[in-house]
Amino acid sequence: MRVFVTGATGFVGAAVVRELLGAGHAVVGLARSEAGAAALRAAGAAVHHGTLEDLDSLRRGAADSDGVIHTAFNHDFSKFAANCELDRVAIAALGEALRGSARPLLVTTGLLGLVPGRVARESDAAHVVSAQVPRASEQAALALAEGGVLASVVRLPPSVHGAGDHGFVPLLIDLARRKGRSAWIGDGANRWPAVHRVDAARVYRLALERGARGERYHAVAEQGVAFREIAEVIGRRLQVPVAGVPVQEAAAHFEWFAMFAGLDAPASSAWTREVLGWVPGEGTLLADVDSERYFPA
Numbered sequence: 001m002r003v004f005v006t007g008a009t010g011f012v013g014a015a016v017v018r019e020l021l022g023a024g025h026a027v028v029g030l031a032r033s034e035a036g037a038a039a040l041r042a043a044g045a046a047v048h049h050g051t052l053e054d055l056d057s058l059r060r061g062a063a064d065s066d067g068v069i070h071t072a073f074n075h076d077f078s079k080f081a082a083n084c085e086l087d088r089v090a091i092a093a094l095g096e097a098l099r100g101s102a103r104p105l106l107v108t109t110g111l112l113g114l115v116p117g118r119v120a121r122e123s124d125a126a127h128v129v130s131a132q133v134p135r136a137s138e139q140a141a142l143a144l145a146e147g148g149v150l151a152s153v154v155r156l157p158p159s160v161h162g163a164g165d166h167g168f169v170p171l172l173i174d175l176a177r178r179k180g181r182s183a184w185i186g187d188g189a190n191r192w193p194a195v196h197r198v199d200a201a202r203v204y205r206l207a208l209e210r211g212a213r214g215e216r217y218h219a220v221a222e223q224g225v226a227f228r229e230i231a232e233v234i235g236r237r238l239q240v241p242v243a244g245v246p247v248q249e250a251a252a253h254f255e256w257f258a259m260f261a262g263l264d265a266p267a268s269s270a271w272t273r274e275v276l277g278w279v280p281g282e283g284t285l286l287a288d289v290d291s292e293r294y295f296p297a
Helices: 011-022 034-043 055-063 077-098 137-146 168-179 197-210 227-238 247-261 270-276 285-289
Strands: 002-006 026-031 046-049 067-070 104-110 150-156 159-161 182-185 191-196 216-218 222-226 242-245
Touching: 002 011, 002 055, 011 026, 011 034, 011 067, 011 197, 026 034, 026 055, 034 046, 046 055, 055 077, 067 077, 067 197, 077 104, 077 137, 077 150, 104 137, 104 197, 137 150, 150 197, 159 168, 159 197, 159 285, 168 182, 168 227, 168 247, 182 227, 182 247, 191 197, 191 227, 191 285, 197 270, 216 270, 222 227, 222 285, 227 242, 227 285, 242 247
Parallel strands: 002 026, 002 067, 026 046, 067 104, 104 150, 150 216, 159 191, 182 242
Antiparallel strands: 191 222
């Protein structure tokens, strides 16, 4: 297949590109800069110049493909609502180019906060879009599926780990450095699911090849890692104190991230493993974090 990948030079997207190429697919990656284009060429992919804001460019990229994987998202939380709307519109544009065909579209969304306090499953519906939770990636993809597009969703856990990670765990490491302690909220028993980015990339490839409509896949290798255990590894590595903070003090320590740090968000991938034959094998979150890639000398 000739696969158009947005976010192709990102943390997850670059792993998806490598996975697709390794399985014999041709890849065309969206690049907004010459540096990104050079990285794609070096990996063995073709380049499609454009941005998420350039909807015509997205349509052309999708129209010239046998399938699309959308991993791009602007994670600047200072303008999160605007970025969510940009994502929704971009997904709609990609879907327009695929309508009436049997070419698949895979859209990325997150698992954190989906059904707090219990194990999330693929059958669980997406959250209701609101001013507090504005991301509508999944809703946009499933609306396309209802309209006949071969669209499905890959849900990623809050920790997608591996070399080059610049997500939530590095944020916690930075907070611990700045605050002089590594912390959790309450007893720290709240759980985060996790996956290595190489394992996540395999979910995308298998789901693309399956070409189902309206499905939700969970790229989850570990159902739930206690937040306290993550904080303890960070504290030991940085040689700073580790301790819980009361809920009322969470905002002072975790700043804007406090609303996420206390969420209990375990998630199952049993159905995804069954239908895709997916078997993660790249190691655990704690083993990865407790390494030089997260704490270089």
